[in-house]
Amino acid sequence: MTPNTLNSESLAQKLAHSGLRNTPQREVVYTALLTKRDHPTADEVHARVRADLPTISLATVYNCLETLVQCDLVRAVNFERGPTRYCPNLAPHAHFHDEATGATFDIDLPTGLISKIKDVLPPGYDADAIDIIFRGKTTATR
Amino acid sequence: MTPNTLNSESLAQKLAHSGLRNTPQREVVYTALLTKRDHPTADEVHARVRADLPTISLATVYNCLETLVQCDLVRAVNFERGPTRYCPNLAPHAHFHDEATGATFDIDLPTGLISKIKDVLPPGYDADAIDIIFRGKTTATR
């Protein structure tokens, strides 16, 4: 499979679906997220995309990331106090935040667990999204 | 039951246990959290405690809140992009964030669910804490 082409198409599609344009800036930002999936901050994304598009501004990176989140192509993740991080993994998953290194890992969630968790909501509560964040230590090397 | 006395004692105890002093500032900050459990920000806590201690500074409120978190008397909760909010509910629970009003509700978690969720962690991952945040709409009035 050719992830870039595939995802570039899905980018164009999803943008068009929302009546938005597919710009070079949006492409490089999305590609940067797909290329190195280490949950970068907006600042880190900015640094990376400057290689391809030296004049892109940080404000545009924020705009593009927000656009991608709106189009459901990217998830924004917030850990305590730190800057927002971005994740192109759309499968339902949790995040593990290694407190020693600051690294973040995706944790796959078995199908069914999400709905089981949603079951604890009392009547009248309707959740669009659930964020699950583990914090602790890991010996896993990835 | 007299929640303030009870909790004032547990505050003094827990502080002593960590070799810390029980100061008027720490008391009013903790009492403020117990009195109105609406997950206030540091700024909101500051506004509330000024009624009791007009000269308390925002920096001190931040210091006290951090101290209380260290002593496991209070939990810090972070929603996307917003300021950190503080919660004196120590029972394991999730948070529901109403996107329309910005209000936050505690959601009790049945015993066993936490460990069930922890089971999805691959070997080598050791979580100290789990944050579960629902985002959506609610018709619940509380």
Added chain:
DNA sequence: GACTAGAGTTAGAATAATTCCAAACTCCAC
């Protein structure tokens, strides 16, 4: 009771993350 060391508080400055804003630019559709 004064002395001292360390813990705690304070106000304001500094920093970090993000958003706002107005001007310039781009892309189509007419």
Added chain:
DNA sequence: GTGGAGTTTGGAATTATTCTAACTCTAGTC
């Protein structure tokens, strides 16, 4: 090619939080 919506840009502004240095308080010691 003109107009208007959508987009980008750089810098200013805002927000949340931390840092810093001076000051205060307290507990223990003589």
